[in-house]
Amino acid sequence: MPPGLSAYLIRRLLWTIPVLLAISFIVFTILRLAPGDPVDTLLGQRYTEETAARLRAKYGYDQPLLVQYGKYLWNLMQGDLGVSTRHADFTVSEVIWPKIKVSSQLGAMALVLTFAIGIPLGVYAALARGTPLDPLTIGFWLAIDAVPVFVAIPILQWLLAVKLGWVRLAWDGVWSPNIILPVLIMSLPGVAGVARFTRASVISVMSEDYVRTARAKGLPERLVVWRHIARNAMLPLITVIGLSLPGIAGGALFVELYFGIPGIAREALDAVLAPDFDVVLALVLFGSLLFVLANIVVDVSYAIIDPRVRVQAQRG
Amino acid sequence: MQDVAVLEFETVVRPGASPWRRFLRSLLRRKIAVIALAYILLFYGAGAFAPLIAPYDPNAQNLSIESRLQAPSREHLLGTDALGRDILSRVIFAARTTLLFTVAVLITGGLLLGLGLGLLAGYRGGWVDTLIMRVGEVLAGIPTLFLMIAIAAAFRTRIDDAAYWLKQHTFLGQDAKAFLDFVIIVGVTVPFAWVGSARIVRSQALAIREMEYVLAAEAMGASVWRILTRHILPGVLPLFLVGVSSGMAAIAGVEVSLSFLGLGVDPPTASFGTLIGDGAGVRTFQAYPHLLLSAAIPVVLFFFAWNLLGDALVDILEPRMQVR
Numbered sequence: 001m002p003p004g005l006s007a008y009l010i011r012r013l014l015w016t017i018p019v020l021l022a023i024s025f026i027v028f029t030i031l032r033l034a035p036g037d038p039v040d041t042l043l044g045q046r047y048t049e050e051t052a053a054r055l056r057a058k059y060g061y062d063q064p065l066l067v068q069y070g071k072y073l074w075n076l077m078q079g080d081l082g083v084s085t086r087h088a089d090f091t092v093s094e095v096i097w098p099k100i101k102v103s104s105q106l107g108a109m110a111l112v113l114t115f116a117i118g119i120p121l122g123v124y125a126a127l128a129r130g131t132p133l134d135p136l137t138i139g140f141w142l143a144i145d146a147v148p149v150f151v152a153i154p155i156l157q158w159l160l161a162v163k164l165g166w167v168r169l170a171w172d173g174v175w176s177p178n179i180i181l182p183v184l185i186m187s188l189p190g191v192a193g194v195a196r197f198t199r200a201s202v203i204s205v206m207s208e209d210y211v212r213t214a215r216a217k218g219l220p221e222r223l224v225v226w227r228h229i230a231r232n233a234m235l236p237l238i239t240v241i242g243l244s245l246p247g248i249a250g251g252a253l254f255v256e257l258y259f260g261i262p263g264i265a266r267e268a269l270d271a272v273l274a275p276d277f278d279v280v281l282a283l284v285l286f287g288s289l290l291f292v293l294a295n296i297v298v299d300v301s302y303a304i305i306d307p308r309v310r311v312q313a314q315r316g
Numbered sequence: 317m318q319d320v321a322v323l324e325f326e327t328v329v330r331p332g333a334s335p336w337r338r339f340l341r342s343l344l345r346r347k348i349a350v351i352a353l354a355y356i357l358l359f360y361g362a363g364a365f366a367p368l369i370a371p372y373d374p375n376a377q378n379l380s381i382e383s384r385l386q387a388p389s390r391e392h393l394l395g396t397d398a399l400g401r402d403i404l405s406r407v408i409f410a411a412r413t414t415l416l417f418t419v420a421v422l423i424t425g426g427l428l429l430g431l432g433l434g435l436l437a438g439y440r441g442g443w444v445d446t447l448i449m450r451v452g453e454v455l456a457g458i459p460t461l462f463l464m465i466a467i468a469a470a471f472r473t474r475i476d477d478a479a480y481w482l483k484q485h486t487f488l489g490q491d492a493k494a495f496l497d498f499v500i501i502v503g504v505t506v507p508f509a510w511v512g513s514a515r516i517v518r519s520q521a522l523a524i525r526e527m528e529y530v531l532a533a534e535a536m537g538a539s540v541w542r543i544l545t546r547h548i549l550p551g552v553l554p555l556f557l558v559g560v561s562s563g564m565a566a567i568a569g570v571e572v573s574l575s576f577l578g579l580g581v582d583p584p585t586a587s588f589g590t591l592i593g594d595g596a597g598v599r600t601f602q603a604y605p606h607l608l609l610s611a612a613i614p615v616v617l618f619f620f621a622w623n624l625l626g627d628a629l630v631d632i633l634e635p636r637m638q639v640r
Contacts, residue, residue, distance in 0.1 A: 019454050027463070030470050139348075142627060146619035148569060150576055150596055151612040157598040169598070196627075250461040250573075265462075269577070272466045280466060287462060 009300055016292045020285060027284045028069050031277050032061075038085035038275055059085065072281070082278030086271065092282045096264060100286070103252060103263035105174045110186035110248050111241070118191045119237070122198025123230055129203060138196060145192035149254040153185055157258070171260050182259045186251045190244040197240050201233040208232070235302075242298040245291060339554055342632050349628035352621040359618050362408050363415035372402035374409040375584045385604050394610035397594055403610045409586035410611070414618070417502065417571045418564065425506040425567075426560055430513030435544055435552065437514065438521025449518070452511040464504040464570065468579045471500050494585050501580050505570045513559040520552045554633050562626035565619040572615060588615040 039055045040047065056062040060071060075082065081092035125137040160166045160181060167181050205211065206229055214228045215221075253265035264283065271279040343349055362369055371393075378384070378400030386396040394403040437445040475496045482492035524530060525548065533543050574580035575589025576596075583590055588611055594600075595607025 022454060027466065030467060033470075135348075138627075139624070142623045143620050146565060146623055147612075147616050148572060148576075148592075148619075150573070151592055151608065151616065154596045154598050154601040154608060158601050162598060162602055192623075246460060253461065268462055269465060272462075272469045275469070284463065284466070 005300065005303055008303070009296070012296045012299070016289070016296070019292060020288060023288050024073075024281060024285055025069065027281060028072065029065065031275060031280060032065055032068065038277055042085055042088075059083075072278075081282045084271075084276055084279050086274045086276040086279065092278045095279060096267065096282060096286070099262055099264040099267050102174060102261065103256070103265060106179070106183060106186065106255075106261070106263065107248050107252060109179070109183045110190075110251075111244065113183060113187035114190040114194055114244060114248075115237070115241075117187065118194025119198050119234070121191070122195040123202055123225070123233070125195065126199045126202035126206065127225065134199075138192070138199065141192035141195050144188055149185060149189065149251045150258070152188070153254060153258045156181065156185060169259065171262070182255045182261065186248055186255050189251055190247050193244060193247075194237070194240055198233065198237060201236050202229055205229050205233045238301055239298055242291075242295045245294055249287065339632060343628065346628050346631075348624055352624040352628070355617060355621040356625065359411055359614070359621075360415050363411035363413075366408045366412040370402075370405035370408045372405040374401065374405040374586050377401055385607075387604075387606050388610070395604075395606040397591075397607060403591070403606070406586040406591060407588075407611060407614055410588045410591055411614070411618075413581055413585065413587045414568055414571065414615070416498070417505075418568050420498075420502045421505050421509050421567050422560065422564075424502065425509035426513055429506065429510035430559075431517055431552075431556060433510060434514035434517025434556075435521050435548060438518040439525055439540070439544060439548060441522075445518070448514065452514055455508055456511050460508045461570075461573065464508070464574065465577065465579060467504045468500055468574055471503075472497070472579065475500070494582065497580065497582055497585075501571055501574055504574075505567060509563070509567055512563050513556055516555050516559040517552050520555055521548050524548050524551045558626065558629040558633050561622060561629055564626070565622040568615075568622070569619065588612075 039052050039059070039061065042055065043051060053062070060068055063071075072082065081096075084090045084092055084095045087095050121137055121141065125134045128134045128137070157169060161169050168178050169181075170178060172178050211224060211228050214224045219228075249265065252263060253269060255261065256263040256266040257269075267279070268283045268287075270276075271283065343353075378396070380400065383396060383400040385398055386392055388395045392402050392404065394407060397403055397406070433448050437448040475493070479493040479496050482488050482495065483490070486492070488495050527547075530543060530547050533547050538546075571580055571587065572589040572592070575587040576593045577589075578593075580589055581587040591611035592608060592615075595604065595609070595611060601608050
């Protein structure tokens with residue numbers, strides 16, 4: 001690791017602590033101040049003042065806001081995320097971990113697929129610059145990008161499952177062929193972004209001196225493109241990984257809803273609507289941590305790859 | 317769709333380059349950009365004059381068997397829905413919802429917060445800059461859609477009393493609940509909608525601040541307000557436009573997504589989210605494809621038009637993307 005970078009890394013990691021504290025406090029306050037507390041939902045028809053008071057005392061909802069928040073933080077530091085009210089008496093960890101596992105596997109596959117489609121498209125568009133194929137390729141993917149996931153899903157489900165009979169819609173776990181369609185749908189919205197970024201990056205590399213040298217010494221065009229242009233153009237793409245994460249998370253919600261996938265995005269929606277305080281908080285914190293860490297990894301790996309960034313990293 | 321908060325451009329100012337006319341001319345030379353702009357204007361025009369254009373009352377139900385779920389015909393160009401309402405009229409009124417929403421977010425999140433905070437951060441620098449950009453960084457780093465859902469869900473349950481009060485005491489009357497729903501979705505979008513444009517404006521303002529003419533204005537004792545509006549703003553505006561138009565599809569998408577999930581605009585107020593929601597589902601689509609397509613095609617084209625326009629603007633104004 002280059003000198004100065006470790007200090008930068010440590011500073012960035014320390015900075016995540018106040019960020020997560022701020023997010024957790026804001027979400028905590030919003031949840032607690034809104035009416036319709038979990039106890040009302042839990043009791044429903046059986047609501048009596050007495051039971052409600054007993055349950056509020058059990059979950060600690062009868063205490064002042066700051067005391068509750070303090071207790072939450074104290075428990076959090078000991079690895080206790082609290083209990084779910086919606087799944088009676090399950091701890092939050094028991095509720096969320098299996099679902100996080102499913103969603104993260106799906107998300108990882110979608111991320112890989114986004115780049116597997118987007119990079120060749122971008123390289124292709126850049127090489128075809130000046131011909132009508134370039135704007136057509138990018139325009140086509142901008143059109144795909146404009147279709148909301150919840151519009152694309154029923155149409156593709158109907159086309160591929162009902163009309164053509166190529167896929168089945170049932171949920172058979174992550175390792176089954178049925179997973180192809182959901183993963184494809186999650187990856188499509190990000191493709192346009194990756195392709196455009198790759199295109200811009202390839203175009204800027206194409207006019208570098210070493211590309212001209214490679215051509216001048218008589219290297220076959222295929223080698224020039226893949227060894228000299230594509231490889232150097234890939235470096236800035238690392239930043240796009242961080243930027244595509246929110247889109248994939250958003251797409252995951254609708255994919256999980258439509259395909260009946262027991263994932264974390266659907267759990268988050270249900271927990272918010274219930275409301276299930278501790279589950280919502282745990283998920284918001286988990287999501288934020290993931291995003292913040294992803295951004296740090298992106299920045300640091302970028303600094304390792306591109307020496308020009310390192311100077312800024314040391315300063316900033 | 318891209319996430320609202322993540323759009324950003326780092327830009328270099330080209331000294332001496334800003335004339336609006338050159339910008340307009342190169343924009344109008346691009347056929348695709350002109351078509352996109354025309355569609356956006358058509359869409360917004362339909363929304364603005366919805367009561368005059370719509371062939372039927374968007375909320376008029378007709379529950380007889382033969383008038384429900386009709387396929388497109390000459391009487392109902394886009395068909396009718398499960399309650400026998402004319403879908404074309406509902407689409408036109410949904411464009412009105414989109415118009416109101418995007419304009420409200422544009423004014424509050426784009427102009428007030430995005431442009432205002434960006435100028436402030438770029439011109440003032442120091443701790444003001446650090447504070448604004450750090451807050452933006454936090455907002456850009458969190459899963460936006462889920463936080464918006466959480467906040468919208470939390471507030472929606474508590475507005476009944478407020479809606480009742482507004483109904484009694486203001487001119488809103490029956491529209492009080494719809495008005496509050498609207499305030500909530502605008503309110504949850506704005507905190508995330510300003511970051512992208514503020515970053516663009518800031519980086520531009522930072523560069524322009526160092527120009528001689530700004531120094532000259534300062535030396536002549538011009539007020540901060542005058543320097544910001546007369547000297548820095550004109551140089552910042554073109555790229556601000558790029559940022560806004562690139563983010564617009566995502567911003568309009570927030571209302572559609574939230575309404576689709578039942579957390580945005582409540583029926584019977586027409587919204588593309590609820591219209592799409594009526595036709596979504598593989599069985600519904602198989603039986604009545606017009607429900608989904610009639611609503612989805614106009615709004616998808618609208619998002620696409622913003623994407624194309626944003627792309628064209630980036631091409632014109634973003635120097636790094638230009639042919640070297």
